[in-house]
Amino acid sequence: MLDLEVVPERSLGNEQWEFALGMPLAQAISILQKHCRIIKNVQVLYSEQTPLSHDLILNLTQDGIKLLFDATNQRLKVKIVGAFWDDVPLSLCVCLCFSGVHFNSQAIAPTIEQIDQSFGATHPGVYNAAEQLFHLNFRGLSFSFQLDSWNEAPKYEPNFAMGLASLQIPHGAMVKRMHIYTGNNLQETRAPAMPLACFLGNIYAECVDVLRDQAGPLGLKLRLLTAGCGPGVMGDAKVRCLERNIYFGDSCQDVLSALGSPHKVFYKSEDKMKIHSPSPHKQVPSKCNDYFFNYFTLGVDILFDSTNHLVKKFVLHTNYPGHYNFNIYHRCDFKIPLVIKKGADSQFEDCILTTYSKWDQIQELFGHPMEKPVVLHRSSSANNTNPFGSTFCFGLQRMIFEVMQNNHIASVTLYGVPRTTSQARHDSSNTH
Template sequence: VIEVYDLTKVKLKYCGVHFNSQAIAPTIEQIDQSFGATHPGVYNSAEQLFHLNFRGLSFSFQLDSWTEAPKYEPNFAHGLASLQIPHGATVKRMYIYSGNSLQDTKAPMMPLSCFLGNVYAESVDVLRDGTGPAGLRLRLLAAGCGPGLLADAKMRVFERSVYFGDSCQDVLSMLGSPHKVFYKSEDKMKIHSPSPHKQVPSKCNDYFFNYFTLGVDILFDANTHKVKKFVLHTNYPGHYNFNIYHRCEFKIPLAIKKENADGQTETCTTYSKWDNIQELLGHPVEKPVVLHRSSSPNNTNPFGSTFCFGLQRMIFEVMQNNHIASVTLYGPPRPVGLCTTLYSSVHPWPAGASRGHRLQREAQSLSLDSWTQELSTNKQGGRTRQPLSHAHWEDLGLFL
């Protein structure tokens, strides 16, 4: 959409004839003479605006500046309304767009010449299970490949799905190589954990796969190398990361927790505002976490702080204008990849299973024997350990 809000600073002509210049005022009579007849205009009584619409073009006339109040008749003739506009009314704003209606206009598709070998996401659907987010289903767009004249001039559309617990190799096979790999040096949210002092420090760092053209970040666990978080970016102006990521057109089904709305879901999109989400789901129980971003400790962020609200295994980063800056999705609260290592199989531990032995020794050093010493004998004579309960996992801080 192209909006011209001050017509005194431009010269405009249609079919070689000026309808707006220093000598010609863009009055409603001049618009009728230059563009011809069209459908009746639309009157907005709340804003006191009269919109005259053509194909791909709209003119707005502000009625509150007129000396006489216009006489509006909602039922005039043939199902049409009547609005007597004084002579000499000038255009206040002009809109140029693609399509038949300004309200239904959409941004055109990106030309294939701009893909430059990258893959873009047309839409990203958040998949849910009974407890919360389970993964992402991405509808991807790519240009055809081939050398010289053999290059495919058509756009390729395909779908890929990634889930919590997928391995690094699974994500690479589905989405391709990331634009960047970022290793976390610290976890600034660890202080908000119920028992941060009980968490076993890791010698490895979790790492992100940054897909800038998809608007998605994927966090992998340093030990299991499996997906533990998804981050979806909206790329709104006024955010610290603006113009780094391509906008992620996501759709998130949210479970309604209002009265008489059990089992119903509402969809949150990239363009939803936090006020509307709170009306559907109720206000968060806890106050938001204030997030300050800056390039260095001595610099300030000119865009201001953002606010992080936790809801249904998701964290919504909200800007000061109530737009959503990003959404972080968390996996289910179970020890992904660690449960199986603490189950001893019917066969003896192999000599090279250093990770299994290490975890077994750590479990013994943490006095887990009192919880796991109930041993049973199988038919082959092997011994199996009983799994830890969820309460024990939570006490140990081993949930990923």
């Protein structure tokens, strides 16, 4: 049984790990994978057709814990601890303590008197008749008590002493559920900014803008977040915001200087899209392999040419659940300007495609259907299976959009005409 410390508005965890509000989804899953012998039977719950309309949930069924992640930014928003089975008390799911003192364990029942003793007085609670639950709220923390066996709903008596004693609730009422969140209102809570403790020496992309001209993309403008600390003083740690531009034709050294070392370098063994190339030499094997710099926390891959070691391709990942690569990359929050020709007088209009745009909406903007897509079916080399099905690749303005069956964009691959290094650096300096 897990023994966890509750910190209102912040976290739930122990000395080995903690689930902190604002934590990225990938870090929470990494904790679960690392402690899989202790934390078992984990479910990932999401909406397959409308993934942005419902929270993404990690359900720890054995321990009675649900972690709710914001569907847009994929950061931890709410932690729910409770008995999700009517016949199983909370005390048999998990041990909970506050400020080092247990208020729920096999020896201590989470009664309303125990909550009063552990957390002190608070504002009068709220009774929800539809749920038959009584909600008692502290800042960043709330407790729900089951009332289905009571004859009357609880009433607030203003003549009594303030605090829990002013509520006409039978002695021994047990906590059914506990919520940990940010702020005073559970219904209006939002995922906070990522805590400093979650940076772990990584850089994260707040947003990524695609730079382009009339013909197509030229490169990326990345707004980066990083947390460093002063020399020997953790208290000086602050989140810093940086802007970096990367262009087609930039060298390996340019990219390393701007973004730092990648999390992984991947050498391509084959190019499955080569058969669709118009080049007559597409079947001639290359003497050396192109390679990717994988920046997982940015949600970006950068492909370098193996001959001259210059950037030739960018890949932006949206990390939607239900995709084959889900949870490998953090979500890349990108903006891509598209040039749309309007009318017979050849006027052009710009529109912005984002991580959250749906492909059928983009086709409507162009006013005509795209060419037939290339069907992409990923599979593991171990068992050659893909439970999520195929995706569809559409080419548009030197970009390839990988579209899922729910019409959301899984990834965008950007191609460009390589520029000289001196030209790219000159443009970058003008941008700043």
